[in-house]
Amino acid sequence: MSNPKAGWSQSDRALAAGKLMLAWVALLWLLEVVDTATGHALDGFGVTPRDPSELVDVVPSSFIHFGFAHLAANTVPLLVLGFLAALAGLRRFLLVCALIIVVDGLGVWLIAPAHTNTAGASGLIFGLFGFLLVSGFVERRPWGVLAGVLIAAIWGGSILAGLAPTQTGVSWQGHLLGLLAGVAAAFVFRRDPAAPPALTR
Numbered sequence: 001m002s003n004p005k006a007g008w009s010q011s012d013r014a015l016a017a018g019k020l021m022l023a024w025v026a027l028l029w030l031l032e033v034v035d036t037a038t039g040h041a042l043d044g045f046g047v048t049p050r051d052p053s054e055l056v057d058v059v060p061s062s063f064i065h066f067g068f069a070h071l072a073a074n075t076v077p078l079l080v081l082g083f084l085a086a087l088a089g090l091r092r093f094l095l096v097c098a099l100i101i102v103v104d105g106l107g108v109w110l111i112a113p114a115h116t117n118t119a120g121a122s123g124l125i126f127g128l129f130g131f132l133l134v135s136g137f138v139e140r141r142p143w144g145v146l147a148g149v150l151i152a153a154i155w156g157g158s159i160l161a162g163l164a165p166t167q168t169g170v171s172w173q174g175h176l177l178g179l180l181a182g183v184a185a186a187f188v189f190r191r192d193p194a195a196p197p198a199l200t201r
Contacts, residue, residue, distance in 0.1 A: 017086035017093075021079050028078075028121065031063055032071050040066075046119030047105055049112040058105030064119040074121045077155065081128040084147065092189055099188065100127030100181040107177035118171045122162070123178030129159055130182030138190045 008016075035042035045060040065071040086093040104123035112118055132151050136144020161167075162175045 013087055013089075014083075016090060017083050020086055020090060020093075021082040024082065025075055025079055028063060028065065028071060028075075032065050032068055035064065036068075043117065043119065046117040047108050047112070048117055049109050049114060054109060055106075058109060059101055061105055061108075061119040062101045062121055062124050065121070066119060070120060074125060077125045077158075078121050078128075081125060081132060081151070081155075084132055084151070085128050088191075092191075096128075096131055096182075096185045096189055097124060099185045100124050100131070100178055103181035103184070104174055104178040107181075108171065108174045111177075112171060112173050116171070118174055120171075120174075122171075123174040123181075126159060126162065126175045126178035127182030127185065129155060130179040131186050132182075133186075134183050135186040135190065138186050 031042060042064050043066060045057050045064045046066075047057050047061045048054045065074070082093075082097075085096060101124055104127060108118045108123070129151065133148045136142075136146070136148045159175075159179070162170065163172055163179070165172045
């Protein structure tokens with residue numbers, strides 16, 4: 001719920017963003033514990049391309065991982081990029097994540113190689129990277145531009161490596177589609193440069 005009169009301080013927004021991302025990551029770890037305890041029964045929620053019955057897994061696939069090593073590799077970038085993206089408002093952040101997850105999942109369903117099973121938060125991570133990279137430029141916000149430059153400097157090499165089609169067992173298609181969806185989200189959900197950040201509860 002939004003309350004423009006009361007408003008939130010920057011520390012309030014940071015606390016809310018931090019709590020959200022800690023809860024999100026905790027959920028992912030809980031799901032992986034359940035997956036391991038059930039003999040990897042949740043792995044079936046990954047996306048197998050061009051099978052109509054797999055369309056129901058487009059969203060769940062972003063919350064499932066193939067082992068703790070897979071999840072651990074995604075945890076820190078998801079925490080950091082998610083936190084930064086959520087600082088400008090939780091409602092907008094959730095809409096951005098929804099767009100990235102759906103577009104990425106549908107894209108994987110359409111173009112991933114046959115007989116593959118794709119899951120994990122990396123598509124969302126690439127999407128958040130793309131969103132943060134360009135949203136400052138789209139909205140003409142100096143701090144957003146600076147944040148995008150810093151994020152590119154820190155994670156740009158890893159992002160480029162994740163787009164390489166030569167890696168075995170890595171869905172470069174999911175990474176690329178997530179990145180493009182994040183860039184699109186920066187335009188779809190751009191704010192008026194003159195407007196203050198949305199303050200949402």
